[in-house]
Amino acid sequence: MTHFNVKSLTFYSVAIAAVLILFKTVTTYGEANIKAPPTIDGKYRLVLSPNADCPKPEPLLLTIQQSGIYVTGFLLPLKTNAKEVRSAEKNPALTGRLQNQQLSLSGIADVTRCNSYNAATPSASTLIKLSTQIQPALQGQIMLSNIATPFTFTAIKETPSPEAKNINSH
Amino acid sequence: MHTAVLVLFQVLIVIGLSRLVGLGCRWIKQPLVIGEIIAGIMLGPSLFGLIAPATAAFVFPSQTIPYLEVLSQVGLIFFMFLIGLELNPKYLSGQLEVAILISHVSILVPFSLGTLLALVLYPLVSNGSVPFTAFALFLGAAMSITAFPVLARIITENNLQSTRLGTLALTCAAVDDVTAWCVLALAIAVARTNSISSAFPTVIAALLYIIFMVTVGRWFLKRLATYYQFKQRLSQIVLAWIYMGVVASALITELIGIHLIFGAFLLGAVMPKNEGLVEEIAQKTEDFVLIFLLPVFFAYSGLRTQIGLLNRPELWLLCALVVIVAIAGKYIGTYVAARVSKIEHREASALGWLMNTRGLTELIVLNIGLSLGVISPLLFTMLVIMALVTTFMTSPLLEWTYPKRLIKLDMVDAEQDVSDETQPALEIPTTYRILVPMANPSTQKGLLQLAVAIANINRQNAVVHPFSLIELQEDYAFESTPVAAERLIAERRHQLETLISSLDDAPELRTHVLPIVRVTNDVARETAAIAAIDTDLIVVGWHRPAFSKNRLGGRVGQILSVAPVDVAVFVDRGGDRLETLLVPYSVSTHDDLALELALRLLMNRDTCRLTILRVVQPTQINSDLNYELTNLMQQLPAHVRSRIDVHVIEAAEPIKAAVEASTDVDLMIAGTSRAWGIERQTLGHYTDELAIQCRSSLLITRRYSKVTSHLVSVIGNA
Numbered sequence: 001m002t003h004f005n006v007k008s009l010t011f012y013s014v015a016i017a018a019v020l021i022l023f024k025t026v027t028t029y030g031e032a033n034i035k036a037p038p039t040i041d042g043k044y045r046l047v048l049s050p051n052a053d054c055p056k057p058e059p060l061l062l063t064i065q066q067s068g069i070y071v072t073g074f075l076l077p078l079k080t081n082a083k084e085v086r087s088a089e090k091n092p093a094l095t096g097r098l099q100n101q102q103l104s105l106s107g108i109a110d111v112t113r114c115n116s117y118n119a120a121t122p123s124a125s126t127l128i129k130l131s132t133q134i135q136p137a138l139q140g141q142i143m144l145s146n147i148a149t150p151f152t153f154t155a156i157k158e159t160p161s162p163e164a165k166n167i168n169s170h
Numbered sequence: 171m172h173t174a175v176l177v178l179f180q181v182l183i184v185i186g187l188s189r190l191v192g193l194g195c196r197w198i199k200q201p202l203v204i205g206e207i208i209a210g211i212m213l214g215p216s217l218f219g220l221i222a223p224a225t226a227a228f229v230f231p232s233q234t235i236p237y238l239e240v241l242s243q244v245g246l247i248f249f250m251f252l253i254g255l256e257l258n259p260k261y262l263s264g265q266l267e268v269a270i271l272i273s274h275v276s277i278l279v280p281f282s283l284g285t286l287l288a289l290v291l292y293p294l295v296s297n298g299s300v301p302f303t304a305f306a307l308f309l310g311a312a313m314s315i316t317a318f319p320v321l322a323r324i325i326t327e328n329n330l331q332s333t334r335l336g337t338l339a340l341t342c343a344a345v346d347d348v349t350a351w352c353v354l355a356l357a358i359a360v361a362r363t364n365s366i367s368s369a370f371p372t373v374i375a376a377l378l379y380i381i382f383m384v385t386v387g388r389w390f391l392k393r394l395a396t397y398y399q400f401k402q403r404l405s406q407i408v409l410a411w412i413y414m415g416v417v418a419s420a421l422i423t424e425l426i427g428i429h430l431i432f433g434a435f436l437l438g439a440v441m442p443k444n445e446g447l448v449e450e451i452a453q454k455t456e457d458f459v460l461i462f463l464l465p466v467f468f469a470y471s472g473l474r475t476q477i478g479l480l481n482r483p484e485l486w487l488l489c490a491l492v493v494i495v496a497i498a499g500k501y502i503g504t505y506v507a508a509r510v511s512k513i514e515h516r517e518a519s520a521l522g523w524l525m526n527t528r529g530l531t532e533l534i535v536l537n538i539g540l541s542l543g544v545i546s547p548l549l550f551t552m553l554v555i556m557a558l559v560t561t562f563m564t565s566p567l568l569e570w571t572y573p574k575r576l577i578k579l580d581m582v583d584a585e586q587d588v589s590d591e592t593q594p595a596l597e598i599p600t601t602y603r604i605l606v607p608m609a610n611p612s613t614q615k616g617l618l619q620l621a622v623a624i625a626n627i628n629r630q631n632a633v634v635h636p637f638s639l640i641e642l643q644e645d646y647a648f649e650s651t652p653v654a655a656e657r658l659i660a661e662r663r664h665q666l667e668t669l670i671s672s673l674d675d676a677p678e679l680r681t682h683v684l685p686i687v688r689v690t691n692d693v694a695r696e697t698a699a700i701a702a703i704d705t706d707l708i709v710v711g712w713h714r715p716a717f718s719k720n721r722l723g724g725r726v727g728q729i730l731s732v733a734p735v736d737v738a739v740f741v742d743r744g745g746d747r748l749e750t751l752l753v754p755y756s757v758s759t760h761d762d763l764a765l766e767l768a769l770r771l772l773m774n775r776d777t778c779r780l781t782i783l784r785v786v787q788p789t790q791i792n793s794d795l796n797y798e799l800t801n802l803m804q805q806l807p808a809h810v811r812s813r814i815d816v817h818v819i820e821a822a823e824p825i826k827a828a829v830e831a832s833t834d835v836d837l838m839i840a841g842t843s844r845a846w847g848i849e850r851q852t853l854g855h856y857t858d859e860l861a862i863q864c865r866s867s868l869l870i871t872r873r874y875s876k877v878t879s880h881l882v883s884v885i886g887n888a
Contacts, residue, residue: 008267012274019278023306026285030292030302039297067479067548068295087227090219095481 037098040134041066044155045078048142051149062130062155063089069098075109075128094128103138104131177237180230181466187213188465199565201320203530206465207558210472220478230473242470245463246534247434251416252456253319254438255448256651257344265338268511272338273345275507276525277314280499281353284313287495294488295549304361308544311353312536312553313496317529317561318347322651324527324564326642329688331652332659335517335572339524340652342504347531351435354535355428361544362427372427379426380436383419388440395442404450412451429538449654468530471537471554479548489552496556497563500526520572527564532557602632602880605701605708607729611638611665616742617711618683619673620837620869623748624709624738624767626774627682636670636685637700638662639693655689662687694728701735706880707767708733712741712861734874736763738839741861741868751780752835752866754828760841763873766880768839769803773810782816783831785824825860832866839869 041064048057061080064073072092076085096105106129132140138155191212192205212218219226288306296305321343330336359372394412398404419433441448480486501522508518536553539545545553606621608614618636625632640658666685673679690696701708710726726739753768755761765782772778803811821827832838840860861868 008271012270015274015278019282022282023285023310026289027303027306030289030306034289034293034302036292036296036298036300036302039299041297065547066297067546068291068293068297070295070479070482070485070548072479086232087224089232090215090227091223091478 037066037069038134039066040064040071040098040103040138043158044138045158046075046142046153046155048151048153051151053147053149054151057151061085061158063092065092066098071096071098071103071105073105074107075130077110094130096130098134101133101135102131103134103140104129106130173234173237176229176231177234177241180234180238180469181241181462183229184209184213184465184469185462188468200562201323201529201565203320204558204561206468207472207530207533207554209465210468210470211475211477211554212472213469214472214475216472216475216477235470235473238466238470238473241463242467243430245459245467246431247416247420248455248459249464249467250431250435250534251438252452252459253347254435255441255452256319256322256653257348257439258443258653260443260653265334265341268508268513269338269341269345271511272504272507272521272525273342273349276316276342276500276504277346277349277353279503280313280496281310283495283499284310287313287492290491291488291549295546295552297546300361300544301364303366304357304364304544307353307357307360308539311350311357312532312539313499314346314353315350315528315532315535316343316346316500316525317527317531318343319531320529320561321524321527321564324524324568326652326655326689327691328568329690331655331689335520335524336652338513339521342521342525346525348439350531350535351432354538355432357544358428358538358542361539361542369427375426376423376428376432379422383436383440387437388442391440392442395444395447398444398447398450402446404447404454409451409454431534431538445653445657467537468533471533474537474540474547475551475554476547477551477555479551485548485552489555492552493556493559496528496560497526500560516571520568523564523567523571526560528557529561530557532560601630602626603705603707604632604634605697605705605735606634606636607697607708607710608636608638608666608669609711609725611636611662611669614711614742615669615672616744616746616867617709617740618669619746620740620748621709622673622679622683623774624707624770625682626770627679628774632682634683636666636683637697638666638685638687639696640687640689641693642689642691659687659689693725694732697729698732698734701733705735708735708737710737710739712739730872736874736880737872738763738767739870739872741864741870743865743867747836748775749778750835750837751778752783752828752831752838753780754783754785754824754831754838754840756785756824756841756843758841758843759873759876760843760871762841763871763880764839764841764869767869767871769806769810769881771837772813773806776809778813780814781831781835782814783828784816784818785821785827786818825863828860829863829865832864832868835866837867837869838864839871842870842872 044062044064046060046062048060050057059078061076061078062073063076063085064071073094073096074088074092075094076088092107093109094105094107096103096107106127109126109128127145129143130140132138132155138157139153141150141152143150188206188209190205191209192202195205195208196202213230215226218230285306288302288309291309292302292305318340322340325331325336325339328336331340355376356369356373359369359376360366363369363372394408397408416434416437419437420430421433423433423436424430441451480489504522504525505518508521509515513521533554536545536550536557540547540550602625604621604625606618608617618634621634621636625634627634640655640662642655663685666687670679670683670685673683686700688696688700697708708729710729712726730737730739748771751768751771753761753764755765768780768782772780803814817831819827828838828840861870
């Protein structure tokens, strides 16, 4: 066939080879030198250590949705029912970044309850500032706007429970 | 609420909103599919979830998402099957060498740029669970996609499918599409097995399957085609087998390790492209898939698109970078390759913009990537924005580089191959051009005969264009693909040719009567656009309008309102003689036009006689013809003037007088002036009293341009 003369065949093979070589080079370089931020996606149970302003802070649930170094998430009391969790998923109220192994998130959340206080304390949205290290585990500080002293916390990653998995897999 | 009920409710909203937004997009001359994509995004967290999060969570709770996913996968499978069906090797026939070069370059360049872009994006928007190789491969594939279905429709709508640009674009896009799917298959295999080497078994298996389908599968399907030829219709049992085949093929490719869609696409692609068979399968499948299932896919995709994630300026900059790299890769690659193949700048540029269309094929690719976890939600959103932007810009940019006005009237000769729209429209210098819109060629012989008579071919270089517009009803259906559209055009052209050859003096007319057949979705606009190029007169037949009895309403009314040329509407009462003419004359420009056309007819035939009827009110003073016209008539040769009679009668009701006079003439030519009860009302409608009462055939004339003279050119040659 006249289409496949030597000149065009050489051109195509050279071009394709060039692109393949480029690809190989880039990927080798990339695999070796470029590291993506570690995966911190998921649900975490935050255990806050008590402090002067709030001796018995209740445990919280932190959900993180990660896209590289840009992170969003939301914070709820651990006892929140599944429906509210799903509702919060739609509009994560916390945003932040991952930088140098440090995660910082800020936004609003519904977590003012502090067990030592009057049970009639209404829960209002509070501003949250969270900064943690991510290796080896998530631990750091969380600041709530209505409580003067920041809390330190450790986070335990939650693996999704088998029942929850079954609901989704139907 | 029970989940199934909720899902159906969601589907209702999805379809309704898709059609609505799609309509809006049609209005701004964008493809329907953009509207559907936007509708899907609107229903997700980007708009609906933002302004009414509680309602959004109620209407689209996350437990229904898997159901939407199932529906959208089914829709995708059958949609890809339809795409495969549309891929006709006929597209590859022309300009193969150039097409191969351009399509190769238009993949290699964006792919390389995508790989380089991966270096920038990986540390920012990807997380550690995705290996760099898979990420780079995927991004490269996403950058090299060209949306073949959307492109095919844009080309058909712009009537480019028989031009060199159109066929080249289609061929390149087809080759591009297939290559990109292969790269995507590789990317999926690598993503699932996490390295290129372990993807080898998958790749080998895929290749084996492709070979199997192309050989054994095709052989089997060929027997199906023969069966169809014999039976001439597609029974349900056969269609059931075909559908089962689609699903089975999809399952096989999924098991192999590449995605469901490839199997479906492959089956469509190897289906023998017997026209009738493919068309029937497409017709039976497409409505439900395109109306019901595909919008669900867009909604499902839209629910995962979170524009709210781009909440920092640096992220928008990153998005802009992605868009720029995507556009640059495709446009520059295509443009350079086209120029190297000696294609001129304008066409190469248009080709570049066409190949830049990414549309819904890109969305399919991105959703697969997101499901596999290769791209993160943020990057997914950015790429969706990129797909929308690139598809959105195609139509306007195409119009800008390759404006419709450059697409001059085609010189259509059945034997001649018209491939270059930039060829000058006619080789003979034309002094007078008539456009004759014909909706129903077989019944409009009288109309064409009249137009030819007015054209006066023996005295001047006049041209008559019987003009047929094929209106595409459905936006996205099989009939709007280039192959199907071409078939319709050929049919219509054949009808026109038959009509032309049945005229008197047919052989001499051949070079002066040139049919034009075009595809459009707005008849009045297209007619006006073509008329604006150098047309002197439109002669249109009377249509019985659908909703009113007014003879000047409906389609004719639209042409009257929109066309920037003089128009004559022919109400044919059957007789095919044009021997005796009557022009009722009152002082108005429209009647002047009527008189001019009558004089043209008079000069065409030596046996013609013309009566000019002046109906004067009893109190009227001046009963002379317009000065210019009198002058012109003095210039007529004596043998023409001798056949004109001027009757002046006094009557209180001009219309009645005219109607009476019409009883013994063959044709009455009247202008749209108040005197004859045919005038333009405030809303643009015309009254049509004379038309209703007239006894003979009637030609209603409406002057648009005060400058055009219909007589000068013919008198000069008398």
